[in-house]
Amino acid sequence: MPRLLASATILAARLTYWTDPEETERKLTSTQSQQAPSSHGPLDGVKVLDLSEDIAGSFCGRLMADYGADVLKLEPPTGASLRRMGPFFGDDPHPEKSLFYLLMNLNKKGATLNLETVTGRNILKRLVPHVDVIIESYRPGYLADLGVGYDDLVAENSSLIMTSITPFGQTGPYSQYKGEEVVNYAMGLIMSISGIQGEEPLKHGGFQAQYEGGLNGAASTSMALFMQSNTGEGQHIDISVTECVASTAMATQTTYTFMGGTLPRRRLSGSNFGHPMPCKDGWIIVQTGGGATWDTIAEFFGDPQLKEPKFADPAQRLRNTVELDQVVLDSIKERGKWDLFTKAAEARMLFGLVQTPLELLECPQLKSRDFYREIDHPVIGKVKVPASLFNLSLTPYQYTRPAPTLGQHNSEIYVDGLEYSREDFVRLRQLDVI
C-alpha cells in the first residue's frame, strides 16, 4: 500500500492539468475566451471521471461540475451515445451539435477512451488513483466483466466512490432488463395515476426519469463525498431510475399500506380543478388553499354562483365538481392568462399558467435568478443555456466551459498528464484506444 500511495503521489504531481486549480485556470484563460472562475464551488477539489453515455449519468456529472468538481468525460472513440440524440443545433445531426449532449456536459473536460481494449482499461486504472468519483450507467455487470468493476477499481483507490445509475439498479431479477423513459414511468407508479380514466395511463413529457436519476446521483454522491471527507471511506452507490420515479409517488404508495386502496387516474369531466383549464390565450391552473379563502377565489372568478352553498366547502365542491368546472371555465373564457396570473397573485391564490418553452426562455423571474448563461461553443456558437439548479451564497454556480468536443482534452490527459510520448499518443489513436 505505501508503495502504491507513493507512486500515486508522484503521478499526482505530474497530473497538473487536473490537480492544480491555478494551472487549470491558467489554461482556461489562455486557451479559451470563456470567463475563468472567480471563486470555487462547494465541490472544489473533487475529481470525477464520468463514463456515462446517457442523460442520467451525464446530468449527475454536470451538476457536480456546476458546483465546483473537476469532471472529465471519458467517452468511447465513437462518442457517447448522447451525441447522437436530438434536438440538434439547426436540426443538423452532427456529433458536436447535439443540444442534449451540450446541456448534459457543460463545465466538463472531455477525452476518449476505449474500454473494450486491454490498453484502454489499463489507462483507466492509471487514472483511478487520482479521482474521488466515477459515474457510470452501463448495464450492471458490464464493467465488472471487463475487469474494471467497483471491486477492481477500489483496489487502485480505497476511497473511491462509484456512482452507478441504471434503469432498475444493480441487483434483483430485472437488473439486466432494459429501461426506457416510458418503462421507468410505468413501473415507477406515476403512470397509474396520470391521464384520464378509461384512457391509457400517461407519462410525463420529455425525459423526467433520466433527469431524476441524474439529480439523485448528485445528491447521494455529495453525501458519500462528505463521509469520505470525514472517514476516507468510499462507496459503491447503486441508483435505480425506476425507484427515483417511484419515490415521487409517496402519497400513492402509502394509500395501500394505510387503507388498502389504489388511486385512480383523473375523471374525464368534473375534475378540472387542479388541472390545466383553457382561457382566452392558453391554459391556467388553480388550486384551493394557500392564503386565499374560498370567498376570495369566488370573487376572482367573478361568477356569483360560486358563493352558493353547493360550492361552500371542499366536500360540497367535490360533490358538485362537474358544475363547478363549467362555471369556472365559462368565467375565464374571455380572459388572458397573464392578466389572470398577476391578479391571482394579488389575491394570494395558488395559481399557475401553462408556459411554453419560449416563454420560459424569456422569463423575468429566471432572469432575476441568473438562471440562464450565455455560452460560446466552438461549433454551435453563442447560445443561452439553463444553468444554475439553485443559488448558493458563498460558492455559487459557475460557468467555466461548454461541453467538450470529442477528444478535446486527449493531449492534456494522455501526454501532459499520464506522460505518454507523442509517438505513443499517436499509436493509441491508431489502435482505436483513444
Added chain:
Amino acid sequence: MARLPLEGIRIIDSTYVFALPYAGGLLADMGAEVIKVEGPGRPDVTRTGGYAGQFPENDIGEDWWNRPSTYNLIHRGKQSITLDMTDSRGRDAFRDLIKVSDVVMENFTPRVMRSWDLDYPNMKKLKPDIIMVSNTGYGHGGGPYSGYPAQATTQEATHGHCWITGYKDQGPSKAGASFVDFLSTWTALFAIGSALRYRNKTGQGQWADIGMYQAGVMFMSEYIMDAQVNGREGGRIGNRHPYRAPQGCYRALGDDQWITLSVGDDEGWAGMCGLMRRPELATDPMYADLLSRQRNHDQIDEIITAWTSEVDRYELMHALQGIGIAAGPVLNSKDVHYDPQFKSRGFLERVDYPKERDMGSRMFIGRPWKFSNSPLAIQGPSPTFGQHNKDVLQGLLGVDVDAYQSLVDDAVVATVPTTGEATPRVPELESLERGLLAGWDPDYLQKLGLA
C-alpha cells in the same frame, strides 16, 4: 459496520408540506439527527390527512394529527418539537437551537424569516458556520414572482411541464402528484451534502436558496434549447418517443392492466413480430424500418393492442425483455408492494410503531440509492406532535424545569395542535363508487404480513 454518512450532524427542519420535510426524512435515513419544528398553532398541513393523505384503516382515530400516511412517510426517524414563534421565548429557543445545529432548513416566505431576524445574515451571527437551506416557490431575490404564493400542483403548469405532457394533439396535462416538490427534495440533499463537505474543508457555512420553479424549468432544458435555436415549441406526444418506434402504453389482459414497451431498432421490431406471431410484418414496407414505423405509428398501435390485450402484463414484460426490448407493466400503489424487483431490493421498508401509537406496522418507500459501505435505512417511526419538547428544550438547550413549565403553561410548546381538523374520510365502498379510489383490497394487512 461502517458509519452512516451524516452521523453527528444535527439538522433543524422548520419546513412544511412535502418538499423539504421529505428531504429531512431522507437525511434521518442517512444518520442525521433531524429535529422537526412546528408551531403549536401551526401544525404541518400533512397532519390533517389532506394532500392525498390516508389514515390507518381509514379511521381518523384519537390523535389524528399523528396518523396520516404522508406525514408518517415523510417524518420517519425525526424528533418533533413545537415552538410558538410569535412568542419571544419561542424565537429565543429557536435561536439557541441554531447555535448547536449544523443545518437549518426552512420554507417560509422571504418576508417571514426577515421579520423574525432569522434570515441568513442574522442566522450567521448566531452560528457563523451554519448551513441554511431555503425552499420557496420562485426563489428569493428581487424577481417579479418572488413573493407569489406557490405549490407544486400549480407550478407544474408554470414551469412548463404541462406544456409537454398530455395525450397526442390534445391539451396540456399534469402527471403524477406534486412533481416539483421532489426535485426540491433532492436538490436540497445535493446542496446540503456539498455544503457540509465544503464546511469540512474550509470551516465556512453558507445559504442555499432553492426555488422550485427554477428546478422544474431545469428539467425542461432540451425543449428550451430547441425553441431557442430551432424555433420549435415542442408539445405533446403522449407516451411516444421522439425517435424510437413503436413506443407506447398498451392494454394488457385484465381490467385496467397495461404494458409499456419501446423499440429502438429494426432487429427489435423483427423479434417483436415473432412474439406477436406476425412475422410478415417484419418485412412489410409499412413497418420494416424505423422511419416507416414512425409514420404508421397509429396502425402499429392497433396491431400491438390486438396482441397485448390477450396476454398478462408480466408475461409480456418477460417475453419482450427476453429478446432485448425495453418493456414493463404499469404498476400501481398495490403492485409496488408485491413486485419481485421492488421486493428483492427492499425498496419498501417496514416500520413498527410502539403499541401506544395504535398504528400497527406499515410499509414505506425507502430511497432510490443503496450505499455499499453504509446501511441506509429508515431509523424509526415518525414522532408524535411535540414528542421531544422536553428532551430538546431541557436536555439539549438547558432550559430549567420551571422555565420549561411556564412554556407549557403558556402554550409556547404543546403536544396537541391548537388549530386544524382532520380531513373527513369517505367510506371505502363509496370512494370506489365515486371514482375516488380505483380499487380497494380489504385484506391488505394480511397480504402484507402486517396484521
